[in-house]
Amino acid sequence: MKKEKKMTLTLPIEEHIGAGNLACQGCGANLALRYVLKALGQRTILCIPACCWAVIDGGFPHSCADVPIYHCAFETAASTATGVKAGLDMIGDKETTVMAWAGDGGTFDIGLQALSGAAERNDDIIYACYDNEAYMNTGIQRSSATPSGAWTTTTPVKFPKDQPKKDIDAIMAAHNIPYLATASTSYPEDLFKKAKKAKEIRGTKFLHIYAPCPTGWKSRPEDTVKLGRMVVQNGIFPLYEVEGGEKYTQTIKVKDKKPIDDYLKLQGRFRHLKPEGIAMLQDEVDRRYARLLKKFENK
Amino acid sequence: MKKVIMGNHALSYGAMLARTQVIAAYPITPQTQVVELLSEMCADGTLNAKFIKVESEHSAMAACIGASIAGARTFTATSSQGLALMHEMLHWAAGGRLPIVMGNINRAMAPGWTIWTDQNDSLSQRDTGWLQFYCSSNQEVLDTVLQAYKISETISIPSMVVLDAFALSHTYEVVDIPDQALVDEYLPKFKPYATVTPDDPRAFDGLTGPEHYMELRYKLQKDMEKVPALFEETGRQYEKIFGRRLSAVEPYLCDDAEIVLVTSGTAGYTARVAVEEMRKKGLKVGNLRIKMFRPFPFEDCRRILAKTPKIAVLDRNISYGHHGIFSQELKSALYGTGNQAVFAFIAGLGGRDITADSFREMIETVSRTDRPTEDILWIGVKR
Structure with missing residues (x-):
């Protein structure tokens, strides 16, 4: 008889967001909050600006979460969270975790000023960005998190995005905040640990979570987990943390960095790319990755 | 203290x-x-x-x-x-x-x-x-x-x-x-x-x-x-x-007034200087200072101005393509309640001084005609 391989459940079994919410099939953003809340627990207040999660949670008077949520204006995730935290402090609640939970548009673009303000003041909040690399909620328009070469409804195939993705992690690291981490929904234990760590640190914590979007990327819902692994293994989205703006640690080591081709092939948004286009993207990924590797060595 | x-x-x-x-x-x-x-x-x-x-x-x-x-x-x-x-x-x-x-x-x-x-x-x-x-x-x-x-x-x-x-x-x-x-x-x-x-x-x-x-x-x-x-x-x-009463509107000598100057903010006290001066001359002038703008004090305005033949509103603001905003609001409050003439003055934009002279000029203008001759009556503008 074949010996059965035993699986160890490393994440808490408790759920804080319910099934049957309004997420699309294969939604990475849905997984992201599910794992993060397992780490933070029920005594967490979410500040959610305009983003997919403003819808996923369910319209008034419903909510799929067992944590309280304040739905705030698009560019105010950080400043609203700062206010909630200050308010809690003044009414004597020093325990509850306050987390801004925003998409890439609300973080890289319209909410960047408020985020920078909160980070500079080192306000005691977690700011988490689930990054699906475009304005998905409004119908797949490019954001500054959209990678170069990608199709979106505002970067059509004839003129795909020709600027690289904004390096938000470098920007946030430059604020010298106590903790910053990148994470992928396909490495739930790594994501869990980082969220848990963020909860214990005082000051501004930034979590940048890669969240595949089958609807916007024109990928198959069943490939979401696969894409979340490939993007780490090919060096497009390395998983690491930065403490105090200077101590870089790679949390998921990549032994044999894969080419990006297979990753691109699974997504309709890159279907138009010709070999020379792919080569250019590969070059960009390699350069970015090499730059980061030096930081991992803390040189 | x-x-x-x-x-x-x-x-x-x-x-x-x-x-x-x-x-x-x-x-x-x-x-x-x-x-x-x-x-x-x-x-x-x-x-x-x-x-x-x-x-x-x-x-x-x-x-x-x-x-x-x-x-x-x-x-x-x-x-x-x-x-x-x-x-x-x-x-x-x-x-x-x-x-x-x-x-x-x-x-x-x-x-x-x-x-x-x-x-x-x-x-x-x-x-x-x-x-x-x-x-x-x-x-x-x-x-x-x-x-x-x-x-x-x-x-x-x-x-x-x-x-x-x-x-x-x-x-x-x-x-x-x-x-x-x-x-x-x-x-x-x-x-x-x-x-x-x-x-x-x-x-x-x-x-x-x-x-x-x-x-x-x-x-x-x-x-x-x-x-x-x-x-x-x-x-x-x-x-x-x-020991201090706070009111949404502050009428001053409005009861018998034939002309009421409607103001808001600090201009109210300047208006009173002109009002007192005119009263000494025997002219029945009053001042209504509107403190609460939202919600607009419809009832107070209707009650106080019910029998006022002429109302001169001083607006230190403008809704371009319309009038001063307090005069718009006041007209809307009084609409259908009486036959008051509302004179819509604009003065003091961008910090230009509003003085007792501004109100003297308003009172003179209002005294001259039964109804306003222009939609907006400008005070102190260089044309």
Whole structure:
């Protein structure tokens, strides 16, 4: 008889967001909050600006979460969270975790000023960005998190995005905040640990979570987990943390960095790319990755 | 305790006495002294509050919203461009029914760059769902902050306490600063209607479909309609404790008046100089100062002006393509109630002085004709 391989459940079994919410099939953003809340627990207040999660949670008077949520204006995730935290402090609640939970548009673009303000003041909040690399909620328009070469409804195939993705992690690291981490929904234990760590640190914590979007990327819902692994293994989205703006640690080591081709092939948004286009993207990924590797060595 | 303080500091003392718990503000001339004094009070422990030094007015209001929904009493102050930048969040605060109190120093809007007074900044925010109170003395500024908290927290609608740039914000007057114990009696601890808390996890201000949205707005309007009576009641309570009556409108010699000058802000006291002078000459002139602009005091205006043949409204503001805004509102209040002639004057934009002469000119113009000869009667404009 074949010996059965035993699986160890490393994440808490408790759920804080319910099934049957309004997420699309294969939604990475849905997984992201599910794992993060397992780490933070029920005594967490979410500040959610305009983003997919403003819808996923369910319209008034419903909510799929067992944590309280304040739905705030698009560019105010950080400043609203700062206010909630200050308010809690003044009414004597020093325990509850306050987390801004925003998409890439609300973080890289319209909410960047408020985020920078909160980070500079080192306000005691977690700011988490689930990054699906475009304005998905409004119908797949490019954001500054959209990678170069990608199709979106505002970067059509004839003129795909020709600027690289904004390096938000470098920007946030430059604020010298106590903790910053990148994470992928396909490495739930790594994501869990980082969220848990963020909860214990005082000051501004930034979590940048890669969240595949089958609807916007024109990928198959069943490939979401696969894409979340490939993007780490090919060096497009390395998983690491930065403490105090200077101590870089790679949390998921990549032994044999894969080419990006297979990753691109699974997504309709890159279907138009010709070999020379792919080569250019590969070059960009390699350069970015090499730059980061030096930081991992803390040189 | 009586102190000689500037209008801006009257706002700070009001916020201090209200035991404001969270302040989020960004500096802008001519508001700066409001927050400078508050930051000192927070630093030396006079006021037990968190002062969030945000990076913009937009974030200031967002942080106030966050703190308010967490259950804290909140305060901010701004002016002009800062208020305009807050615009989106003003809707959010009122739509979210959060009793935030804000001081706004009336400063004209750029371009060209200006720091001097007119009312276009706050009046541009009239449809955001905020209560608006235009003050005419430093004492009134302090008193109004306390009353504003009382009203706002009773009815879950935010308040804007408005004062003229420089003419009030930087003018020093004697102000009676009430005892903290009396203020605590008038304004007890903030008891929020609902808070964002893990003990009772709910989602606030999320996606709202056509099935529910309209009712939320209907309720806001219905509560707005309760404010005049609430103002009266809280004003009377204030008088009982502090000996000063606070009123939504302030009529002066209006009963028998043949001409009433309608004003707001500091111009009211200037108008009285002209009124007293005309009375000595035997001309029956009065002054009605409108303090509460939102909600508009329809009933008070109708009652006081019911038998006034001629009404001269002084607007230090303009709605381009229409009239001055107070005159629009007053006409709408009086429509169908009588046969009053409303003369719509505009003066003092961008800080040009409004003097007793301005009112003498208004009275002369009004005396000459039964009805206004022009839609807008401009005072002191170089044509």
